[in-house]
Amino acid sequence: MVAGHLRKQNGYFQMILSYKYGDGKRRTKSISTGLQIKGNQKRAEAMLLEPRKNFNSEDAMTDKNTPFHKFLEKWLKDKMKSLDAETFALYSYNVKIFIKPYFEKSKIRICDLKTSDIESYYNHEKSENRATKTVIL
Template structure:
């Protein structure tokens, strides 16, 4: 069992956890992870989160977070953010992630590091046009994705937050034809006979 040391530091007004350990060659390794907690009034919560993270952190089996799929990362973020959010906020985030955001990205098979603003624009456009999402829903999902992806930036897993440049309420990029076909196919699933849908699916997936 590798001994993982840790301490807190202040960065940009929030607590950061700094973990350190020796690898199999004896070389000292470190990793910085944001708690997301403002410094003022949160020292005890940050210390508790640090102890929990030290206990659960296993560098021997650690997967590069950037290689996680988007749904895997979002699920992990929810698990790690539970102490940083109020119960009401966490409940709303978990509901929206589980009902809307994670199921959408499960179909896309994107890794966290491959996620681009265009992918997020496509998500919001789909929810606007196919699912008839309200403006408030779009803004809520944008806020939730911003928080989730900013955690990856603060933890040095992403260089920049790809959702920050995206306006969830505007069509500011052209629809890619493949994206249009797949979105149309999903829409038709509940509107035509199963055999008809199966034929559509064969034609479209072969075309791609």
């Protein structure tokens, strides 16, 4: 469970969650309750219990300096339970065999990723693996 408190802002209650991120630094996350301040103190306090109990600091923030291929691996792991087995297997295969090796070589971080990087990947797949537009999409 993470620490949390309520803050009054712009006439509404905000839930403020405080946690330690992977780098050991303390971080906060603000979540609006949508409840107006007048007459909703107890409801807001009750709402605060759920996010505190279920909060996962890994889901809250991805470090902007994370390499894109590492982000994709984490994304796959997170989506494993919500996707049907066939879709997950297809995504996993494509990420591990095609996408990850390309972006691992280029060392592109999430904060640096641009549409031109994705286009470069598509062009690479067309030229190196003779992939058609249909296969890429």
